[in-house]
Amino acid sequence: MHAPATSALLENPFAKRRSHRETYEFIVRSVLRGATYLILFATAAIFLHIIVKGSPILFQAKAPFINVEFLTKLPETLHVLEDKQGHIYKTDPKGADAIKHQLGDNLRQEKTISYSGGGILGPIVGTFLLVLVCIVIALFLGISSAIYLSEYAKPGKFIEWVRLAILNLAGVPSVVFGLFGLGVFVLAAPVFTNTPLDRALLVIPLGFTQMSFQGWDTSVLSGAFTLAFVILPVIITASEECLRAVPMGFRETSLALGATRWQTIWRSVLPFAMPGILTSSILGIARAAGETAPIMFTAALAFKDKLPWQGEAGFGGVFTESVQALPYHIYTLAARIPQNEYSERAQYGSVFVFLVLVMTLATASVLLRRKLRAKYKW
Amino acid sequence: MSSSSASTAAASSATTQPLLKINEVDFAYGARQTLFGVNMGIAQREVTAFIGPSGCGKSTLLRCINRINDMIEGARITKGNITLGNVDINHPDLDVIALRRKVGMVFQKYNPFPRSIFENVAYGLEVAGMKNKKLIAETVERSLRSATLWEEVKDRLHESALGLSGGQQQRLCIARTLSVRPEVVLMDEPCAALDPIATAKIEELIHQLKKDYTIVIVTHNMEQAVRVSDKTAFFYLGKLIEFNNTMTLFSTPENEQTERYLSGRMG
Numbered sequence: 001m002h003a004p005a006t007s008a009l010l011e012n013p014f015a016k017r018r019s020h021r022e023t024y025e026f027i028v029r030s031v032l033r034g035a036t037y038l039i040l041f042a043t044a045a046i047f048l049h050i051i052v053k054g055s056p057i058l059f060q061a062k063a064p065f066i067n068v069e070f071l072t073k074l075p076e077t078l079h080v081l082e083d084k085q086g087h088i089y090k091t092d093p094k095g096a097d098a099i100k101h102q103l104g105d106n107l108r109q110e111k112t113i114s115y116s117g118g119g120i121l122g123p124i125v126g127t128f129l130l131v132l133v134c135i136v137i138a139l140f141l142g143i144s145s146a147i148y149l150s151e152y153a154k155p156g157k158f159i160e161w162v163r164l165a166i167l168n169l170a171g172v173p174s175v176v177f178g179l180f181g182l183g184v185f186v187l188a189a190p191v192f193t194n195t196p197l198d199r200a201l202l203v204i205p206l207g208f209t210q211m212s213f214q215g216w217d218t219s220v221l222s223g224a225f226t227l228a229f230v231i232l233p234v235i236i237t238a239s240e241e242c243l244r245a246v247p248m249g250f251r252e253t254s255l256a257l258g259a260t261r262w263q264t265i266w267r268s269v270l271p272f273a274m275p276g277i278l279t280s281s282i283l284g285i286a287r288a289a290g291e292t293a294p295i296m297f298t299a300a301l302a303f304k305d306k307l308p309w310q311g312e313a314g315f316g317g318v319f320t321e322s323v324q325a326l327p328y329h330i331y332t333l334a335a336r337i338p339q340n341e342y343s344e345r346a347q348y349g350s351v352f353v354f355l356v357l358v359m360t361l362a363t364a365s366v367l368l369r370r371k372l373r374a375k376y377k378w
Numbered sequence: 379m380s381s382s383s384a385s386t387a388a389a390s391s392a393t394t395q396p397l398l399k400i401n402e403v404d405f406a407y408g409a410r411q412t413l414f415g416v417n418m419g420i421a422q423r424e425v426t427a428f429i430g431p432s433g434c435g436k437s438t439l440l441r442c443i444n445r446i447n448d449m450i451e452g453a454r455i456t457k458g459n460i461t462l463g464n465v466d467i468n469h470p471d472l473d474v475i476a477l478r479r480k481v482g483m484v485f486q487k488y489n490p491f492p493r494s495i496f497e498n499v500a501y502g503l504e505v506a507g508m509k510n511k512k513l514i515a516e517t518v519e520r521s522l523r524s525a526t527l528w529e530e531v532k533d534r535l536h537e538s539a540l541g542l543s544g545g546q547q548q549r550l551c552i553a554r555t556l557s558v559r560p561e562v563v564l565m566d567e568p569c570a571a572l573d574p575i576a577t578a579k580i581e582e583l584i585h586q587l588k589k590d591y592t593i594v595i596v597t598h599n600m601e602q603a604v605r606v607s608d609k610t611a612f613f614y615l616g617k618l619i620e621f622n623n624t625m626t627l628f629s630t631p632e633n634e635q636t637e638r639y640l641s642g643r644m645g
Contacts, residue, residue: 155451249489252446253551256483257502258475258558267505268491 047355054352057345070119070349074305075329078117080342082108090342092117114337115303115329116346120353125307126220126323127289127354130299131361133224133319134231134288139281141228142235143270146277149236150243151265170233174293181226181298187215189222218322220308223299230294231284238280242273275373282365289358292327300328302336326354397422397592398443398562402458405438407450412438415458416618418611420562425584425593427607427624429600431639434613436596440564443467443594444481445474462562479506482560486567488548490539495522495531498539498550502558517557524590525553526583545576549583556587563587565595569602581606600640604628612636 058067079096081089083106089099100107145166153159188201196203196212204211216222246269254264292300301322308321333347396419405413413435420426428436438447442460445467447453459466467477479502490498499518508514518535522528527549531542539550548568555563565584569577584593584606597603603610604624611621612633620627620636631637638644 247489249485249487250491252449252483253485253489253491253554254501254505255449256444256446256478256485257505257554258479259502259505260475263505267501272492 050348050351050355053344053348054355057349058352058356067349071124071353072121073119074122074307075115075120075303075324075346076118076305077115078113078342078346080111080113082110084108090117111340111342113340113342115333116337116343120326120329120346120350122304122307122324123326123329123350124353124357126300126325127327127357129220129308129318129323130223130227130295130325131285131289133220134227135281135285137224138228138231138235138284138288139277142232143239143277145232146236146239146243147265147270150240151261151269166233166236169229170237174230174291177226177230178294178297180229181222181294185216185222185225186218186298188213189216189225191216216320218297218299218301219320220299220323221319223295223323223325226294226298227288227291230291231288234284234287235277235281239273239277242276242280243269245276246272271372275369278365278369278372282362285361285365286358289354289361290327292331295325296328296331299323300325302328302332326350326357330354396420397463398594399461400439400458401461403439403442403455403460404457405435405442405447406452406454406456408452411456412616414616416613417458418618418621420592420594421609422592423588423590424608425588425595425606427603427610428594428596428613429598429603429610429639430613430619431644432598435616436611436613437566439613440566440594440596441483443562443564444478444483446478446483448474479558480560481562481564482555482558483564484548484551484555484566484568486570488544488551488571490542490547490550490554492538492540494536495539495542495550496535499554499557501554506558521553521557522550524556524587525549526579526586527553543576545572545579548572548576548580552580552583552587556591560591562592562594565593567596567598570598577602600628612639614639 058070059065060067076092079091079093081091081096081099081103083089083103085106089095091099096110100110149159149163153162187199190211190213192206192209193212193214194209196210197214200212200214202213250268250272251264254268255261259267299322301324304322304324306321308317308323309315311317311321313320330347330350333343333350337343398420400416400418400420403413403416404411416435416439428440430436441447442455443462455468459468461467462477462480465472491501493501496518499521500514503514503517508517519528519532522531527546530546531550534541539547542550548571552563552568569580572580581602584595587593588608595603595606607624609621610624610627612619612627612631612635614635620631620633622632627636628640631640635644
């Protein structure tokens with residue numbers, strides 16, 4: 001056999017030498033991996049921080065293990081009293097008077113922290129209502145328009161422009177949606193009333209009553225409509241895709257059996273597109289729950305001492321009353337009150353509950369989709 | 379023209395007035411014309427096979443008969459007409475829903491809805507507004523029996539149709555078509571996706587259905603055309619080349635193109 005060169009005998013003859021190309025490849029891979037892990041790190045940091053700081057507020061060691069008060073009381077002002085021995089009393093406005101009376105001259109100082117006492121029932125209820133009404137409106141409008149675009153409309157230039165317009169809606173900043181909602185739903189939407197307001201833009205007498213374009217005021221309905229417009233582009237685009245994914249054969253078969261176009265859509269297209277539509281709506285739900293700007297002009301108040309159905313409108317108040325909402329409440333707690341060690345409880349508690357709430361909504365949608373998909377699978 | 383000779387051949391062999399008449403039909407998808415002056419009559423309670431190479435227009439013509447082509451943007455008959463029992467099926471006053479109840483269709487790819495077997499067969503009845511549960515159940519059974527599927531599925535009517543084998547699914551689709559009691563059943567390559575045993579069952583079924591229904595079948599399988607059909611029409615490049623009794627057409631084709639296609643030298 002022919003022996004290789006003497007120096008090479010000592011080394012592994014199959015050893016790879018690192019070429020320029022491989023070094024380059026290594027760097028690229030490291031950068032890509034680094035970018036991915038950075039994102040992962042940010043996500044973990046957010047979640048861990050909120051869970052670590054927030055869960056002690058919601059959970060407790062004693063039965064019933066959940067801080068019921070935090071979930072079932074409305075927000076109120078937190079009073080912190082300190083006596084001269086350094087004892088600290090945290091209490092609500094009523095309790096503050098009693099303790100002050102008891103301490104008498106022994107009181108060293110009193111601090112009040114707005115919105116940080118009590119619980120966050122008001123914001124939870126408000127966000128629930130806003131999201132529910134918004135989803136109903138957005139799904140109805142979104143699916144209707146997706147059905148029109150994909151099943152009825154004749155393809156052509158005009159429809160392409162319509163699609164483009166809908167996509168552009170997704171790029172509108174949310175604060176602009178808020179102002180749009182203020183102008184349209186809060187101040188100009190039509191209501192039926194016998195006594196129109198002076199600021200009504202237009203009053204149309206209908207005989208038995210009058211239709212007055214005076215708006216719905218700051219209310220759940222105004223906020224939900226505004227939020228619906230924020231998430232409509234996502235829902236329309238995704239619904240259209242899901243409708244298109246339903247095999248053409250289902251439509252042809254249904255028509256060939258003598259079904260009308262609408263019967264075909266209702267019985268043989270929509271049920272099979274629904275799991276996908278709901279999946280994509282999860283994104284919409286999470287977004288609608290989290291938006292602050294669209295509701296700050298249209299639905300949300302920084303503070304309200306009544307639940308929506310406790311006002312004079314009765315149960316109808318769930319649509320017509322203004323509400324507190326979690327994202328706006330978090331904004332208020334974080335940016336509108338002075339920060340100190342006593343404000344943290346409400347802040348982290350709210351953020352943690354909010355996170356759990358959004359994740360619950362998303363999980364519910366996933367379960368619903370799974371149930372539907374099991375029923376309508378092809 | 380070859381098409382005129384074809385139509386005379388058909389006319390001479392038909393003893394009665396044909397149920398379906400296709401009169402000088404031109405058809406176009408937008409600007410692209412795909413059928414040229416097709417002229418033929420389809421007799422009642424016979425099986426008529428459409429054969430020809432891919433893209434020859436046989437499926438297009440089939441899909442004209444129940445106007446399922448209406449769904450395609452820009453697809454229309456540009457000249458001539460199709461009559462069913464002397465009624466122009468493209469007449470503006472004609473109710474296309476009623477037409478499709480008279481003219482059922484079975485598609486190439488068996489496509490039961492992802493619902494139960496029962497719901498699949500009941501679909502046509504429900505969209506027609508039938509509410510009587512007992513009547514629906516009876517019709518479903520009758521349709522499944524006609525499609526020779528009843529014995530195989532009677533114990534699992536409420537299970538998903540997708541659990542059936544391919545051949546069973548296609549027979550289910552036939553049962554679904556029969557449920558609304560059509561006069562004409564159009565079949566667009568019904569066995570293209572099936573194995574030989576399932577195919578044999580469908581062919582056997584077609585033989586039985588012939589007693590009650592007028593059947594038009596598009597097929598790529600020439601042996602199948604011979605086995606199931608009474609008449610055969612050969613299409614090429616959007617024209618009807620030859621139309622005659624199946625036995626005559628296959629044994630002594632008049633047209634040279636037909637002869638070349640049948641012997642495998644074309645298409």
